[in-house]
Amino acid sequence: MEEKQEQQEKNEVRELSNELLYRRYLMNKGTIREIFHKMTIQEYLALHMIAEESRNLVIYSGRTYLKDLAERMQLTVRQVSKMVRELKDRGMVFWSHDGDGKDGTYVTITETGQKLLEEQEAVLKDYYGKVIHKFGKENLIELLQLMQQLETIMSSEIEEMEAMDEDDKVDGSLCEGKRRNLP
Numbered sequence: 001m002e003e004k005q006e007q008q009e010k011n012e013v014r015e016l017s018n019e020l021l022y023r024r025y026l027m028n029k030g031t032i033r034e035i036f037h038k039m040t041i042q043e044y045l046a047l048h049m050i051a052e053e054s055r056n057l058v059i060y061s062g063r064t065y066l067k068d069l070a071e072r073m074q075l076t077v078r079q080v081s082k083m084v085r086e087l088k089d090r091g092m093v094f095w096s097h098d099g100d101g102k103d104g105t106y107v108t109i110t111e112t113g114q115k116l117l118e119e120q121e122a123v124l125k126d127y128y129g130k131v132i133h134k135f136g137k138e139n140l141i142e143l144l145q146l147m148q149q150l151e152t153i154m155s156s157e158i159e160e161m162e163a164m165d166e167d168d169k170v171d172g173s174l175c176e177g178k179r180r181n182l183p
Contacts, residue, residue: 035123038116039092045073046083047092047117050109063106092116 036044049072054062070080084107087093092113097105109117132140 032127035127036120039120042073042083043087043092044117044120046080046087047109047113048121049073050093050107051114051117054109062108064108065104065106067104069107087113 033041039047046069049069050064053064053068066077066080066084069084070077073080075083084093084095088095088107090112091110093107094110095105095107097103
C-alpha cells in the first residue's frame with residue numbers, strides 16, 4: 001500500500017514538474033515577443049533598469065554600473081557587456097568608465113534609448129492593461145507573489161544541488177589523493 005502511494009506521489013511530481021516546465025516554456029516562447037519590435041525583452045528590461053536607476057539614484061548622476069545591472073538581471077558581466085555594446089551601437093545607451101576603467105564601467109540611457117523605451121512601455125501598458133482587466137488585478141498580484149516564492153525556492157534548490165556537486169568533487173579528489181598515497 002505504501003509503495004503504491006509512493007509511486008503515485010512520484011507520478012504527481014513528474015506530471016506537475018512537466019506542466020510547470022511547459023508553462024514556463026510557453027510564457028518564454030509566447031506571443032509577448034511579438035509586441036517587441038525594436039528591441040528584445042532582455043534589452044527592454046535592461047533599458048528599463050538603467051532608466052529607473054537614473055531616476056532613483058541621483059547620486060550616481062544617472063549611471064548604472066555594469067556589475068549592478070548584471071546582478072539585477074542575473075547575468076554575467078560578460079553577457080551584460082555584450083548586450084550593452086549592442087545597445088550602444090544602436091545609440092540607446094552611452095557607455096563609459098570611471099577613472100582608468102578599474103573603478104567600474106557604467107551606462108546611461110540616451111534620448112534615443114529613452115524614446116524607444118517609452119514607445120515600448122506604451123505598447124506594454126496597452127497590452128497588459130487589457131490582460132489585467134480580463135485576468136483581474138488581484139489574481140495577477142497573487143500570481144506574481146506565488147511566482148516570486150516559487151523562484152526563491154527553485155533558486156535555493158539549484159544552489160543546494162551545486163553545493164552538493166562541489167562537495168562530491170572535493171570528496172572525489174580527496175579519495176583520489178588517498179588512493180595515490182597508498183603503498
